Amino acid sequence: MSHPDADAKPFRRSWQSEKNNTRRLRIYNWANATYIANENKIRFDARKSIIQPQSAPPSTGPITSQLGTGTPSYLDGLNAEQALAVTSIDGPLLVLAGAGTGKTRVLITRIAHILATRRARGQEILAVTFTNKAAREMKNRVGELVGHAVEGMPWLGTFHAIGARMLRYHAELVGLKSDFTILDTDDQVRLIKQLLVADNIDEKRWPARQLAQMIDGWKNRGLGPDRIKAADAGDFANGRAQKIYTDYQARLKMLNAADFGDLLLENIRLFRENPAILETYQQRFKFILVDEYQDTNVAQYLWLRLLAQPRNDTPANVCVVGDDDQSIYGWRGAEVDNILRFEADFAGAKTIRLERNYRSTSNILRAASHLIAHNEARLGKTLQTDVGEEGEPVSVTSVWDSEEEARQIGEQIEQLQRKGDALNSMAILVRASFQMREFEERFITLGLNYRVIGGPRFYERREIRDALAYLRATHQGADDLAFERIVNVPKRGLGDATIKILHDHARASAIPLMLSARQLCETEELKPRQRSTLHALLAQFDDWAIRAEALPHHELAEAILDESGYTRMWQDDKSANAQGRLENLKELVRSMSEFETLGGFLEHISLVMERDSGEAEDAISIMTLHGAKGLEFDSVFLPGWEEGLFPHQRALDESGRAGLEEERRLCYVGITRARYRCKISLAQNRRIHGLWQTAVPSRFLDELPPDAVAVTDTGSSYGGYNYGGRQTASRFDKTDPFQSVYQSPGWRRARRQNADRGSDPGPLIEGELVARSVNSGSAYGVGQRILHLKFGYGTVAGVEGNKLTIDFESAGRKKVIDSFVKSG
């Protein structure tokens, strides 16, 4: 721990006000004084030391050489590659950083280095991350390193926060006002639904959610409505997707709103149409740093390209950090290709590989490396352990079903606990969130403290969204979506019929909904009852808008929630979670007082607000593999290694080989979260949506190196997972090396179909073998008697693609895949 915040604070103002080099130098000395003054009170970690100007590296240019020689203290403790990555600040640089190699530390130290050597001031550095968490961590750690620089770096943030900031500044150039609303997914879907209805498109057949995803995808690829090709739009609404997209964009402008995609896409448009503006940013940003570059999508890439264009033949100082092996967000638009192409994209780019792993034992690292080597599309790194321990082998345990899996993991946790390990040092990483429940239930009976990370976020909760809608409608009268959300919440007797009248008028006159409501209150259009209710509501909004001028906004919020009857609505609600909702509302009002303006608060909540994780208590973490990226634990449990679940069926069905490779990277991410212990398990039977299904061991198990793995069997399991001896080839990739299970008619049919289609005889993707859920009918019919290798004899009760529902004579009703069944 370095000096506490209280000590750093007095110097913040000085940092903010500094304007030139002389002053800055003095400030560094002040910072140094902080350190000295506290020396006898606080034990100081040299690696997190304050920058000392007299000891900048000599190699970085004339300015720094004046400061003397010697290695600056912030470089202490970095290995050679890390130090090189920190100090190579001229020209494009790709830092390929494997799991646990100190990537974040390099990024942070690099910023400190740029500041210390005075190559740029804080406000001349653009540093982008994906998550608020990463941005916050970077802010804090740079602050620790430099003493106080946090406020000095206005352009350190997420892609979206920075995009929003730029867009607000130039909003009028893209048809928005600077106080535009940022819509989230829920708003988007509701808006699109309205457009579909307006166009008489059957919302059942063509769900708004699906189109919202398509539009999102287009925006991720940097495509505006004018650039969609017919093939992109598919047959959605019989080819009208592009038209709706166009309408959607027009609607957003009318609502003075932008969705998340627009925060970047509109910036790109802005830069392209206004080269002068782009140039001011290019001049401003002397250094650009990007975290998790493997997660960037096309739009983010284009945005960066624009900002990082070479100027006057000088290449931009853009540094991207990432790991192609940890790219797990292809499904939300990330392009691994961006990182694979970096050297070609930025002329003269250097690449530095960080391969020294400071996290895991060699067994864990070997398992991860061996597995990931099965991927074809990668830049290739070899991680070396620096932990110096072989450690326990990675364990693989086969159990009968998911219930036993939870029981078994619970026991292991208790065992570790008895040994003295903290629950905080353990995590269960699942592929899909439905797996979490079984663990929660088990831990409740055991009385084990656990913490679920993920789930609905604070501002996605209904009561928070409702409250925000009231505030948004007060703040920004053109926010139709907000107004519509709450006109009848709490129930006021203003139902669909009334809303439709408001809408029709609004659309006909091209005015916002609230204005439409005002005008209709002046006429006889509405029934007297609705009219007077609506009139009263509008009067309240007027009142709130007036009071907003004078009242502190958290008090205003409280008044709005009380006077609108919203608080009362939940007070009168007798359901179990009503109390919690009221507390959330209180928390919302409380958090508002931390902001100076209502606008500032609304910006914060749509871009930043997160759920409090409550990390103080000792508890085991349960989270998804995606959620675990970037974290580390002493002991990691990886349950559910079964075909169909992990790798997930949908990934295979929808993205084939690429999907499989992404699943494998996810697998790699999971294993490399572990420092000392990595415990994999699989169940032979799993209940999905209430029905039991037999499970096939995950192919990823075959891809682990036998000498780093120990297989155990709980004994109660049927057959078990007999690992070892067959790891030479994946049973899913090569010609079938097994003679047992895979000789069933289903299997043969799958093979035959594959051949008939004339598709390449190369790797078979799981979807074609085991669970093709569409297109291929089953050879079995209802009523047919069959034999299943595990469950014995039974009768087919239902057929759905190649999935059979079977009433077994001894095992009861189960869902199975036809390739594991013979006619009996």
Added chain:
DNA sequence: TCGCCCTATATAAGG
């Protein structure tokens, strides 16, 4: 307009 009942649906989730 409200509220109940029925049915369709269920990977991951950042901003």
Added chain:
DNA sequence: TATAGGGCGA
């Protein structure tokens, strides 16, 4: 199995 959202009757 759980839930959310739509349809329909009062």
